[in-house]
Every structure is written in C-alpha cells, then in structure tokens.
Amino acid sequence: MSDHHAHATPEDDYTHTPAGAAYEHTDADTGAIGKALFWLLMLAVGSGVLMFGFFKVLQYQNKDVTAPNYPLASAQGKRLPPEPRLQTSPTKDIVVMRAEEYALLSSYGWVDKAAGTVRLPIEEGMRLAIERSLRARPDVPTPNTISLEDAGAMPSDASAGRHVERRRQ
Numbered sequence: 573m574s575d576h577h578a579h580a581t582p583e584d585d586y587t588h589t590p591a592g593a594a595y596e597h598t599d600a601d602t603g604a605i606g607k608a609l610f611w612l613l614m615l616a617v618g619s620g621v622l623m624f625g626f627f628k629v630l631q632y633q634n635k636d637v638t639a640p641n642y643p644l645a646s647a648q649g650k651r652l653p654p655e656p657r658l659q660t661s662p663t664k665d666i667v668v669m670r671a672e673e674y675a676l677l678s679s680y681g682w683v684d685k686a687a688g689t690v691r692l693p694i695e696e697g698m699r700l701a702i703e704r705s706l707r708a709r710p711d712v713p714t715p716n717t718i719s720l721e722d723a724g725a726m727p728s729d730a731s732a733g734r735h736v737e738r739r740r741q
Contacts, residue, residue, distance in 0.1 A: 659665055676691070683689040692700075 678693045679691070680693070681691045683691050
C-alpha cells in the first residue's frame with residue numbers, strides 16, 4: 573500500500589525541512605565563482621595601471637619631440653594660417669552679409685555709369701514694370717519652325733514640343 577498523508581493544501585509539503593536534508597551539492601561552486609571574480613578584478617586593475625604607465629611613457633617621450641621656439645619666428649609676432657580660414661563668428665558674419673545685401677537691394681546707385689545702368693529698389697522696379705506693362709517676350713518663331721498644318725511637321729526635340737519642324741522621312 574502507498575503511504576498517503578492527509579494534507580490540507582499542496583504547500584504543506586514545503587512547510588518544514590525533512591531530517592537529513594541539506595543544500596544541493598550539484599549547485600554552482602561558490603569558491604570557483606569567488607576566484608573568477610577576484611582574478612577579473614585583478615585583470616581590470618592591472619590593465620588600468622599598465623595603461624597609466626604607458627600614457628606616462630608616451631607623455632615623457634613627447635616632451636623631447638616638441639619643436640623649439642625659434643627667435644626669428646617669435647619676433648614676427650602672431651602668424652595667421654593660410655587661406656581659406658575658418659569663420660570665428662559665423663552668426664555675426666551672416667547678419668552683416670544680409671544687412672549689406674539688404675542695403676544694396678533697397679537703395680539707388682550706379683551699376684555702370686558709362687553704360688547708364690542703374691540699381692533701384694526691388695519694390696520700385698516692380699512698380700515701374702507694371703506701369704510700363706513689361707511682359708514676357710512674345711513667342712517669335714525661328715526660321716526652322718513651321719506651322720502644325722504642314723505635312724510632316726513634328727515637335728522639335730530642342731524646344732520640348734513648343735515648336736514644330738519638318739523632318740525628313
């Protein structure tokens with residue numbers, strides 16, 4: 573016969589530890605884990621010390637290689653690098669450039685005095701263009717174009733189909 577105990581709930585089996593029970597001997601070995609962590613820590617500290625020493629050696633070697641100050645070069649004063657140079661203040665430069673452009677676009681002046689070419693503000697130029705009814709140039713046919721009614725007329729490749737030309741067939 574089987575040995576059945578009467579239990580109120582299934583958790584009753586885990587309320588007390590049976591006699592002779594201990595930890596599982598097949599679990600992870602804490603000694604080996606501790607040794608691995610110790611050597612990992614030693615490796616991290618050792619590599620840090622090694623890198624610090626290497627840095628100090630390179631720093632010491634760099635002191636010997638730095639170029640000496642020549643007396644003639646120091647007498648010349650501060651020298652600028654060759655062109656093109658980087659902008660020291662790009663925000664200020666763009667504000668100044670836009671102010672200069674706006675001053676040109678909103679003022680009168682001579683472009684070419686000998687030819688009689690002047691510069692005038694944009695608003696004034698648009699007002700004059702409307703007053704004088706300046707429109708786009710009319711479509712003037714070129715000598716190679718013909719009407720659509722002619723036989724053999726094909727749209728021209730160079731005109732994107734706006735003009736037609738006679739092609740040999």
